[in-house]
Amino acid sequence: MRSILLSASRLAGSLLLLSATLSAWTNAKAQDTPLISGSAGFVTNTTGGDTSYIPVFAPLAALPLGQHLMVESRGGVLELFTPAASGYNHSHYAALTYLQGNYFATSHLTVVAGSYLLPFGTYNERLTPTWIGNFQDEPLMESLGLMSGGIGLGGQLRGPLVSRPRYSFDYAAWYSARSANSQFKADRSSGGRGSFYFPQQRLEVGASFGRLMQGTHENFAGAHLWWQTKEAGFRFRSEVARGQHAYGYWFEADGRPFAFGKLDSFAGRIEPVFRMQQTFRIDNVASDSLPSVNTQRADFGLDYNLPHNTRILTSYSRQFASTGNVNIWETGIVYRFLFPVWKGHKQ
Amino acid sequence: MRSSILALCAALGTVAAVAVPLMAVQDQPHPTVSVQSKGAPSGNSKSPEVKDEGERVFKQNCARCHNSPNGFSSRITGTIVRHMRVRANLSSHDEQALLKFFNQ
Numbered sequence: 322m323r324s325i326l327l328s329a330s331r332l333a334g335s336l337l338l339l340s341a342t343l344s345a346w347t348n349a350k351a352q353d354t355p356l357i358s359g360s361a362g363f364v365t366n367t368t369g370g371d372t373s374y375i376p377v378f379a380p381l382a383a384l385p386l387g388q389h390l391m392v393e394s395r396g397g398v399l400e401l402f403t404p405a406a407s408g409y410n411h412s413h414y415a416a417l418t419y420l421q422g423n424y425f426a427t428s429h430l431t432v433v434a435g436s437y438l439l440p441f442g443t444y445n446e447r448l449t450p451t452w453i454g455n456f457q458d459e460p461l462m463e464s465l466g467l468m469s470g471g472i473g474l475g476g477q478l479r480g481p482l483v484s485r486p487r488y489s490f491d492y493a494a495w496y497s498a499r500s501a502n503s504q505f506k507a508d509r510s511s512g513g514r515g516s517f518y519f520p521q522q523r524l525e526v527g528a529s530f531g532r533l534m535q536g537t538h539e540n541f542a543g544a545h546l547w548w549q550t551k552e553a554g555f556r557f558r559s560e561v562a563r564g565q566h567a568y569g570y571w572f573e574a575d576g577r578p579f580a581f582g583k584l585d586s587f588a589g590r591i592e593p594v595f596r597m598q599q600t601f602r603i604d605n606v607a608s609d610s611l612p613s614v615n616t617q618r619a620d621f622g623l624d625y626n627l628p629h630n631t632r633i634l635t636s637y638s639r640q641f642a643s644t645g646n647v648n649i650w651e652t653g654i655v656y657r658f659l660f661p662v663w664k665g666h667k668q
Numbered sequence: 669m670r671s672s673i674l675a676l677c678a679a680l681g682t683v684a685a686v687a688v689p690l691m692a693v694q695d696q697p698h699p700t701v702s703v704q705s706k707g708a709p710s711g712n713s714k715s716p717e718v719k720d721e722g723e724r725v726f727k728q729n730c731a732r733c734h735n736s737p738n739g740f741s742s743r744i745t746g747t748i749v750r751h752m753r754v755r756a757n758l759s760s761h762d763e764q765a766l767l768k769f770f771n772q
Contacts, residue, residue, distance in 0.1 A: 351743060352744070352747070353747055356744040383747050384747075385746065391754070425760070427760075428759045428760040452734075453734045480757055480759070484759050484762065493757070520724070628738065630738050659737055659740045
Protein backbone atom coordinates (compact mmCIF):
# COMPACT_ATOMS: atom_id res chain seq x y z
CA MET A 322 0.00 0.00 0.00
CA ARG A 323 2.83 2.33 0.94
CA SER A 324 4.61 1.74 -2.37
CA ILE A 325 1.41 2.46 -4.27
CA LEU A 326 0.95 5.73 -2.45
CA LEU A 327 4.58 6.56 -3.15
CA SER A 328 4.13 5.80 -6.84
CA ALA A 329 0.98 7.87 -7.04
CA SER A 330 2.57 10.77 -5.24
CA ARG A 331 5.63 10.59 -7.53
CA LEU A 332 3.41 10.57 -10.59
CA ALA A 333 1.31 13.47 -9.37
CA GLY A 334 4.42 15.29 -8.23
CA SER A 335 6.14 14.91 -11.56
CA LEU A 336 3.14 16.11 -13.50
CA LEU A 337 2.62 19.03 -11.15
CA LEU A 338 6.32 19.81 -11.35
CA LEU A 339 6.08 20.01 -15.09
CA SER A 340 3.39 22.65 -14.90
CA ALA A 341 4.29 24.42 -11.69
CA THR A 342 7.96 24.82 -12.51
CA LEU A 343 7.05 26.72 -15.59
CA SER A 344 4.20 28.77 -14.31
CA ALA A 345 6.87 31.47 -14.17
CA TRP A 346 7.23 31.12 -17.91
CA THR A 347 5.14 34.20 -18.49
CA ASN A 348 6.87 35.24 -21.67
CA ALA A 349 5.77 32.16 -23.59
CA LYS A 350 4.29 32.78 -27.00
CA ALA A 351 0.52 32.92 -27.06
CA GLN A 352 0.19 29.55 -28.75
CA ASP A 353 2.87 27.82 -26.75
CA THR A 354 0.94 27.49 -23.53
CA PRO A 355 1.69 24.18 -21.78
CA LEU A 356 -1.07 21.66 -22.20
CA ILE A 357 -2.61 18.81 -20.31
CA SER A 358 -4.08 16.05 -22.39
CA GLY A 359 -4.89 12.40 -21.94
CA SER A 360 -7.86 10.25 -21.23
CA ALA A 361 -10.17 9.03 -18.51
CA GLY A 362 -11.93 5.77 -19.17
CA PHE A 363 -13.68 2.76 -17.82
CA VAL A 364 -13.14 -0.60 -19.47
CA THR A 365 -14.26 -4.14 -18.84
CA ASN A 366 -12.68 -7.40 -19.90
CA THR A 367 -14.43 -10.75 -19.83
CA THR A 368 -12.03 -13.62 -20.48
CA GLY A 369 -13.40 -17.14 -20.22
CA GLY A 370 -16.41 -15.88 -18.28
CA ASP A 371 -14.48 -13.86 -15.69
CA THR A 372 -15.08 -10.13 -15.86
CA SER A 373 -12.62 -7.50 -14.68
CA TYR A 374 -13.45 -3.80 -14.30
CA ILE A 375 -10.74 -1.23 -14.90
CA PRO A 376 -11.11 2.52 -14.44
CA VAL A 377 -8.08 4.14 -16.05
CA PHE A 378 -6.72 7.67 -16.07
CA ALA A 379 -3.79 8.53 -18.36
CA PRO A 380 -2.71 12.19 -18.30
CA LEU A 381 -0.13 13.71 -20.63
CA ALA A 382 1.63 17.02 -20.10
CA ALA A 383 3.66 18.96 -22.66
CA LEU A 384 5.65 22.08 -21.85
CA PRO A 385 7.54 24.09 -24.46
CA LEU A 386 10.63 25.87 -23.15
CA GLY A 387 11.53 28.48 -25.69
CA GLN A 388 11.92 27.67 -29.37
CA HIS A 389 14.14 24.61 -29.13
CA LEU A 390 13.12 22.70 -26.03
CA MET A 391 10.09 20.84 -24.87
CA VAL A 392 9.44 18.56 -21.91
CA GLU A 393 6.65 16.04 -22.07
CA SER A 394 5.41 13.23 -19.90
CA ARG A 395 2.63 10.67 -19.73
CA GLY A 396 1.45 8.72 -16.74
CA GLY A 397 -1.08 6.07 -15.95
CA VAL A 398 -3.30 5.43 -12.97
CA LEU A 399 -5.65 2.49 -12.91
CA GLU A 400 -7.72 0.48 -10.51
CA LEU A 401 -8.16 -3.19 -11.21
CA PHE A 402 -11.20 -5.09 -9.96
CA THR A 403 -10.73 -8.82 -10.64
CA PRO A 404 -13.06 -11.66 -9.71
CA ALA A 405 -12.10 -13.74 -6.67
CA ALA A 406 -13.56 -16.79 -4.94
CA SER A 407 -15.99 -14.50 -3.18
CA GLY A 408 -16.50 -11.07 -4.63
CA TYR A 409 -13.72 -9.07 -6.20
CA ASN A 410 -10.08 -8.36 -5.50
CA HIS A 411 -8.93 -4.79 -5.85
CA SER A 412 -5.50 -3.54 -6.82
CA HIS A 413 -3.94 -0.20 -7.81
CA TYR A 414 -1.35 0.81 -10.33
CA ALA A 415 0.19 4.24 -10.78
CA ALA A 416 3.32 5.07 -12.72
CA LEU A 417 4.98 7.39 -15.15
CA THR A 418 4.93 6.00 -18.65
CA TYR A 419 7.64 8.33 -19.88
CA LEU A 420 9.26 11.64 -19.05
CA GLN A 421 11.44 13.09 -21.78
CA GLY A 422 13.05 16.30 -22.91
CA ASN A 423 13.16 17.13 -26.62
CA TYR A 424 15.77 19.42 -28.14
CA PHE A 425 15.04 20.54 -31.69
CA ALA A 426 18.61 20.76 -32.95
CA THR A 427 17.94 21.21 -36.66
CA SER A 428 15.08 20.77 -39.07
CA HIS A 429 16.09 17.13 -39.47
CA LEU A 430 17.32 16.25 -36.00
CA THR A 431 15.61 16.14 -32.63
CA VAL A 432 17.55 14.96 -29.61
CA VAL A 433 15.48 13.18 -26.98
CA ALA A 434 16.78 12.56 -23.46
CA GLY A 435 15.21 10.98 -20.43
CA SER A 436 12.72 8.16 -20.20
CA TYR A 437 11.05 7.54 -23.56
CA LEU A 438 8.94 5.06 -25.47
CA LEU A 439 11.21 2.75 -27.47
CA PRO A 440 10.83 3.42 -31.20
CA PHE A 441 10.68 -0.23 -32.23
CA GLY A 442 7.81 -0.93 -34.62
CA THR A 443 4.85 1.43 -34.56
CA TYR A 444 2.46 0.31 -31.85
CA ASN A 445 4.46 1.39 -28.81
CA GLU A 446 4.89 5.00 -29.86
CA ARG A 447 1.72 5.62 -31.81
CA LEU A 448 -1.13 3.45 -30.62
CA THR A 449 -0.66 2.86 -26.90
CA PRO A 450 -2.60 5.96 -25.76
CA THR A 451 -6.05 4.74 -24.78
CA TRP A 452 -7.68 7.59 -26.71
CA ILE A 453 -6.03 6.42 -29.94
CA GLY A 454 -6.02 2.62 -29.91
CA ASN A 455 -8.92 0.84 -31.59
CA PHE A 456 -8.77 -2.05 -29.14
CA GLN A 457 -8.14 -2.08 -25.43
CA ASP A 458 -5.60 -4.86 -25.76
CA GLU A 459 -2.23 -4.48 -27.36
CA PRO A 460 -1.20 -7.13 -29.88
CA LEU A 461 0.06 -10.42 -28.42
CA MET A 462 3.50 -9.96 -30.00
CA GLU A 463 3.84 -6.36 -28.85
CA SER A 464 6.63 -7.04 -26.36
CA LEU A 465 8.99 -8.32 -29.08
CA GLY A 466 11.74 -5.74 -29.50
CA LEU A 467 10.49 -3.62 -26.61
CA MET A 468 12.87 -5.22 -24.10
CA SER A 469 11.17 -5.59 -20.72
CA GLY A 470 8.74 -2.70 -20.69
CA GLY A 471 8.83 -0.66 -23.88
CA ILE A 472 10.70 2.15 -22.14
CA GLY A 473 14.25 3.35 -22.64
CA LEU A 474 16.29 5.51 -20.30
CA GLY A 475 18.97 7.47 -22.08
CA GLY A 476 19.07 9.22 -25.40
CA GLN A 477 17.48 9.11 -28.79
CA LEU A 478 18.10 10.83 -32.12
CA ARG A 479 15.20 11.18 -34.50
CA GLY A 480 13.71 13.22 -37.28
CA PRO A 481 12.98 13.31 -40.98
CA LEU A 482 16.08 12.61 -43.03
CA VAL A 483 14.51 13.36 -46.40
CA SER A 484 11.19 15.02 -47.10
CA ARG A 485 10.16 15.27 -50.76
CA PRO A 486 6.72 15.60 -52.36
CA ARG A 487 6.89 12.01 -53.63
CA TYR A 488 8.50 10.34 -50.64
CA SER A 489 10.00 10.94 -47.25
CA PHE A 490 12.23 8.98 -44.93
CA ASP A 491 12.36 9.35 -41.16
CA TYR A 492 14.54 7.70 -38.58
CA ALA A 493 14.86 7.11 -34.85
CA ALA A 494 17.86 5.60 -33.07
CA TRP A 495 18.17 5.00 -29.34
CA TYR A 496 20.56 3.95 -26.64
CA SER A 497 19.18 3.00 -23.25
CA ALA A 498 21.02 2.39 -19.99
CA ARG A 499 19.99 -0.20 -17.43
CA SER A 500 17.84 1.08 -14.60
CA ALA A 501 16.14 -0.71 -11.76
CA ASN A 502 14.35 2.37 -10.48
CA SER A 503 10.69 1.52 -10.08
CA GLN A 504 9.52 4.58 -12.06
CA PHE A 505 12.21 4.46 -14.74
CA LYS A 506 12.82 0.76 -15.17
CA ALA A 507 14.73 0.04 -18.37
CA ASP A 508 17.09 -2.47 -19.93
CA ARG A 509 20.45 -1.71 -21.51
CA SER A 510 19.67 -1.75 -25.19
CA SER A 511 20.09 0.02 -28.49
CA GLY A 512 18.27 0.05 -31.76
CA GLY A 513 16.37 2.10 -34.25
CA ARG A 514 13.68 2.39 -36.85
CA GLY A 515 13.58 3.76 -40.38
CA SER A 516 10.43 4.41 -42.41
CA PHE A 517 9.65 5.42 -45.94
CA TYR A 518 6.40 7.23 -46.59
CA PHE A 519 4.90 7.68 -50.04
CA PRO A 520 2.30 10.47 -49.81
CA GLN A 521 0.60 9.87 -53.14
CA GLN A 522 -0.03 6.24 -52.31
CA ARG A 523 -0.47 7.02 -48.59
CA LEU A 524 1.77 4.05 -47.93
CA GLU A 525 4.32 3.69 -45.14
CA VAL A 526 6.85 0.88 -44.93
CA GLY A 527 9.59 0.61 -42.38
CA ALA A 528 11.94 -1.64 -40.48
CA SER A 529 13.16 -1.77 -36.90
CA PHE A 530 16.10 -3.32 -35.14
CA GLY A 531 16.87 -3.70 -31.46
CA ARG A 532 19.60 -5.32 -29.39
CA LEU A 533 19.32 -6.23 -25.75
CA MET A 534 22.72 -5.70 -24.16
CA GLN A 535 22.33 -7.18 -20.72
CA GLY A 536 21.92 -10.73 -19.50
CA THR A 537 21.62 -12.95 -22.54
CA HIS A 538 22.21 -10.60 -25.44
CA GLU A 539 19.50 -10.86 -28.06
CA ASN A 540 18.63 -9.25 -31.36
CA PHE A 541 15.15 -8.28 -32.48
CA ALA A 542 14.01 -7.27 -35.96
CA GLY A 543 10.70 -6.04 -37.23
CA ALA A 544 8.90 -4.45 -40.14
CA HIS A 545 5.69 -2.51 -40.55
CA LEU A 546 3.36 -1.50 -43.34
CA TRP A 547 0.60 1.09 -43.02
CA TRP A 548 -1.81 2.25 -45.69
CA GLN A 549 -4.83 4.50 -45.71
CA THR A 550 -7.30 5.74 -48.27
CA LYS A 551 -7.14 9.33 -49.45
CA GLU A 552 -9.75 10.62 -47.01
CA ALA A 553 -8.54 8.41 -44.16
CA GLY A 554 -11.87 6.59 -44.15
CA PHE A 555 -10.05 3.28 -44.17
CA ARG A 556 -6.76 2.49 -42.46
CA PHE A 557 -4.67 -0.64 -42.60
CA ARG A 558 -1.84 -1.21 -40.17
CA SER A 559 0.44 -4.19 -39.78
CA GLU A 560 3.60 -5.30 -38.06
CA VAL A 561 5.80 -8.35 -37.98
CA ALA A 562 8.62 -8.91 -35.49
CA ARG A 563 11.08 -11.65 -34.68
CA GLY A 564 13.22 -12.35 -31.65
CA GLN A 565 15.51 -15.26 -30.90
CA HIS A 566 12.82 -17.22 -29.07
CA ALA A 567 9.56 -16.17 -30.74
CA TYR A 568 8.05 -14.26 -33.62
CA GLY A 569 4.67 -13.01 -34.67
CA TYR A 570 2.57 -10.59 -36.64
CA TRP A 571 -0.62 -8.56 -36.44
CA PHE A 572 -2.64 -6.58 -38.91
CA GLU A 573 -5.53 -4.29 -38.21
CA ALA A 574 -8.09 -2.48 -40.34
CA ASP A 575 -10.56 0.21 -39.38
CA GLY A 576 -12.93 2.41 -41.33
CA ARG A 577 -15.51 5.11 -41.07
CA PRO A 578 -18.56 4.58 -43.35
CA PHE A 579 -18.38 7.86 -45.27
CA ALA A 580 -20.84 6.57 -47.80
CA PHE A 581 -23.64 6.80 -45.25
CA GLY A 582 -23.03 10.30 -43.97
CA LYS A 583 -20.64 12.85 -42.55
CA LEU A 584 -18.29 12.08 -39.70
CA ASP A 585 -20.67 13.69 -37.21
CA SER A 586 -23.75 11.79 -38.43
CA PHE A 587 -25.01 8.71 -36.62
CA ALA A 588 -23.62 6.35 -39.24
CA GLY A 589 -20.41 8.33 -39.69
CA ARG A 590 -19.56 7.93 -36.01
CA ILE A 591 -19.50 4.14 -36.27
CA GLU A 592 -16.06 2.59 -36.68
CA PRO A 593 -15.81 -1.13 -37.39
CA VAL A 594 -12.37 -2.57 -36.64
CA PHE A 595 -10.73 -5.92 -37.18
CA ARG A 596 -7.40 -7.35 -36.07
CA MET A 597 -5.78 -10.68 -36.82
CA GLN A 598 -2.67 -11.86 -35.03
CA GLN A 599 -0.48 -14.89 -34.56
CA THR A 600 2.50 -15.65 -32.37
CA PHE A 601 4.94 -18.50 -32.79
CA ARG A 602 7.29 -19.82 -30.15
CA ILE A 603 10.69 -21.01 -31.34
CA ASP A 604 11.78 -22.42 -28.00
CA ASN A 605 10.80 -22.20 -24.37
CA VAL A 606 13.72 -20.05 -23.28
CA ALA A 607 11.20 -17.28 -23.05
CA SER A 608 12.73 -13.84 -22.63
CA ASP A 609 9.56 -12.11 -23.76
CA SER A 610 5.95 -12.09 -22.66
CA LEU A 611 4.52 -13.82 -25.69
CA PRO A 612 2.25 -16.82 -25.09
CA SER A 613 4.12 -19.99 -24.17
CA VAL A 614 2.59 -21.87 -27.12
CA ASN A 615 1.69 -20.90 -30.68
CA THR A 616 -1.41 -18.73 -30.53
CA GLN A 617 -3.86 -17.31 -33.06
CA ARG A 618 -6.39 -14.63 -32.32
CA ALA A 619 -9.04 -12.73 -34.27
CA ASP A 620 -10.51 -9.52 -32.85
CA PHE A 621 -13.76 -8.02 -34.11
CA GLY A 622 -14.55 -4.56 -32.81
CA LEU A 623 -17.19 -1.90 -33.18
CA ASP A 624 -16.28 1.55 -31.88
CA TYR A 625 -18.56 4.56 -31.71
CA ASN A 626 -17.24 8.12 -31.69
CA LEU A 627 -19.50 10.22 -29.50
CA PRO A 628 -19.36 14.04 -29.46
CA HIS A 629 -16.98 15.82 -27.04
CA ASN A 630 -14.05 13.47 -27.75
CA THR A 631 -15.70 10.48 -26.16
CA ARG A 632 -15.36 7.04 -27.66
CA ILE A 633 -17.08 3.74 -26.96
CA LEU A 634 -14.97 0.64 -27.63
CA THR A 635 -16.45 -2.82 -27.91
CA SER A 636 -14.87 -6.00 -29.17
CA TYR A 637 -15.13 -9.75 -29.29
CA SER A 638 -12.05 -11.92 -29.70
CA ARG A 639 -11.56 -15.61 -30.20
CA GLN A 640 -8.16 -16.96 -29.22
CA PHE A 641 -6.92 -20.36 -30.32
CA ALA A 642 -4.04 -22.18 -28.61
CA SER A 643 -3.13 -25.72 -27.67
CA THR A 644 -3.55 -24.74 -24.03
CA GLY A 645 -7.20 -23.96 -24.68
CA ASN A 646 -9.42 -21.74 -26.79
CA VAL A 647 -11.01 -18.75 -25.15
CA ASN A 648 -13.56 -16.01 -25.84
CA ILE A 649 -12.69 -12.45 -24.85
CA TRP A 650 -15.32 -9.72 -24.63
CA GLU A 651 -14.30 -6.15 -24.00
CA THR A 652 -16.22 -2.92 -23.59
CA GLY A 653 -15.09 0.53 -22.63
CA ILE A 654 -15.78 4.23 -22.73
CA VAL A 655 -12.89 6.67 -23.07
CA TYR A 656 -13.01 10.43 -22.78
CA ARG A 657 -10.11 12.38 -24.23
CA PHE A 658 -9.29 15.79 -22.76
CA LEU A 659 -7.02 18.50 -24.10
CA PHE A 660 -6.69 21.96 -22.60
CA PRO A 661 -4.12 24.63 -21.70
CA VAL A 662 -2.57 24.57 -18.24
CA TRP A 663 -3.31 28.25 -17.77
CA LYS A 664 -5.07 31.00 -19.56
CA GLY A 665 -1.96 32.39 -21.25
CA HIS A 666 -1.58 35.59 -23.24
CA LYS A 667 -4.12 36.85 -25.67
CA GLN A 668 -3.00 36.89 -29.28
CA MET B 669 -22.55 -10.20 -6.07
CA ARG B 670 -22.89 -7.27 -3.72
CA SER B 671 -19.15 -6.64 -3.79
CA SER B 672 -19.07 -6.72 -7.57
CA ILE B 673 -21.84 -4.12 -7.74
CA LEU B 674 -19.95 -2.02 -5.22
CA ALA B 675 -16.79 -2.38 -7.28
CA LEU B 676 -18.63 -1.33 -10.42
CA CYS B 677 -20.17 1.68 -8.67
CA ALA B 678 -16.79 2.69 -7.27
CA ALA B 679 -15.23 2.42 -10.72
CA LEU B 680 -17.96 4.45 -12.39
CA GLY B 681 -17.73 7.01 -9.62
CA THR B 682 -13.99 7.33 -10.13
CA VAL B 683 -14.39 7.92 -13.85
CA ALA B 684 -17.19 10.43 -13.32
CA ALA B 685 -15.22 12.26 -10.65
CA VAL B 686 -12.31 12.65 -13.06
CA ALA B 687 -14.18 13.25 -16.29
CA VAL B 688 -16.85 15.73 -15.21
CA PRO B 689 -14.49 18.43 -13.91
CA LEU B 690 -12.26 17.95 -16.94
CA MET B 691 -15.20 18.36 -19.30
CA ALA B 692 -16.15 21.52 -17.45
CA VAL B 693 -12.62 22.90 -17.80
CA GLN B 694 -12.42 21.96 -21.46
CA ASP B 695 -15.76 23.57 -22.26
CA GLN B 696 -14.66 26.98 -21.00
CA PRO B 697 -15.03 29.65 -23.67
CA HIS B 698 -11.47 29.80 -25.05
CA PRO B 699 -10.96 30.64 -28.71
CA THR B 700 -10.98 27.15 -30.19
CA VAL B 701 -9.51 25.47 -33.22
CA SER B 702 -11.84 23.08 -35.01
CA VAL B 703 -9.77 20.77 -37.15
CA GLN B 704 -12.72 19.13 -38.86
CA SER B 705 -14.03 22.46 -40.15
CA LYS B 706 -10.62 23.13 -41.68
CA GLY B 707 -10.68 20.22 -44.04
CA ALA B 708 -10.00 17.16 -41.98
CA PRO B 709 -11.91 14.14 -43.27
CA SER B 710 -15.57 15.08 -43.26
CA GLY B 711 -16.93 12.39 -45.50
CA ASN B 712 -19.03 14.77 -47.57
CA SER B 713 -16.53 15.60 -50.26
CA LYS B 714 -16.39 13.48 -53.38
CA SER B 715 -13.26 15.07 -54.76
CA PRO B 716 -11.28 16.28 -51.79
CA GLU B 717 -8.56 18.74 -52.62
CA VAL B 718 -5.66 19.57 -50.44
CA LYS B 719 -6.02 23.30 -49.86
CA ASP B 720 -2.54 23.95 -48.63
CA GLU B 721 0.66 22.44 -47.37
CA GLY B 722 -0.55 22.36 -43.78
CA GLU B 723 -3.65 20.40 -44.64
CA ARG B 724 -1.49 17.91 -46.51
CA VAL B 725 0.75 17.52 -43.47
CA PHE B 726 -2.28 17.02 -41.25
CA LYS B 727 -3.86 14.39 -43.46
CA GLN B 728 -0.65 12.52 -44.09
CA ASN B 729 0.76 12.52 -40.59
CA CYS B 730 -1.81 13.21 -37.87
CA ALA B 731 -4.75 11.34 -39.41
CA ARG B 732 -2.54 8.34 -40.05
CA CYS B 733 -2.73 7.46 -36.35
CA HIS B 734 -5.76 9.10 -34.80
CA ASN B 735 -9.07 10.82 -35.41
CA SER B 736 -8.98 14.58 -35.17
CA PRO B 737 -10.14 16.04 -31.85
CA ASN B 738 -13.43 17.98 -31.90
CA GLY B 739 -11.61 21.19 -31.06
CA PHE B 740 -9.00 22.71 -28.79
CA SER B 741 -7.93 26.07 -27.46
CA SER B 742 -5.92 28.19 -29.87
CA ARG B 743 -3.54 28.88 -26.98
CA ILE B 744 -2.05 25.39 -27.24
CA THR B 745 -1.79 25.11 -31.01
CA GLY B 746 1.97 25.64 -30.98
CA THR B 747 2.47 23.09 -28.22
CA ILE B 748 0.39 20.47 -30.03
CA VAL B 749 2.32 21.00 -33.24
CA ARG B 750 5.64 20.70 -31.43
CA HIS B 751 4.51 17.49 -29.75
CA MET B 752 3.53 16.16 -33.17
CA ARG B 753 6.90 17.17 -34.56
CA VAL B 754 8.53 14.68 -32.20
CA ARG B 755 5.94 11.92 -32.36
CA ALA B 756 5.44 12.04 -36.15
CA ASN B 757 9.02 13.01 -37.05
CA LEU B 758 7.97 16.21 -38.79
CA SER B 759 10.51 18.61 -40.24
CA SER B 760 10.47 22.23 -39.08
CA HIS B 761 8.99 23.14 -42.47
CA ASP B 762 6.08 20.73 -41.91
CA GLU B 763 5.71 21.98 -38.35
CA GLN B 764 5.29 25.57 -39.56
CA ALA B 765 2.88 24.51 -42.30
CA LEU B 766 0.75 22.63 -39.80
CA LEU B 767 0.74 25.59 -37.42
CA LYS B 768 -0.36 27.85 -40.25
CA PHE B 769 -3.13 25.40 -41.13
CA PHE B 770 -4.44 25.42 -37.56
CA ASN B 771 -4.32 29.22 -37.46
CA GLN B 772 -6.29 29.79 -40.65
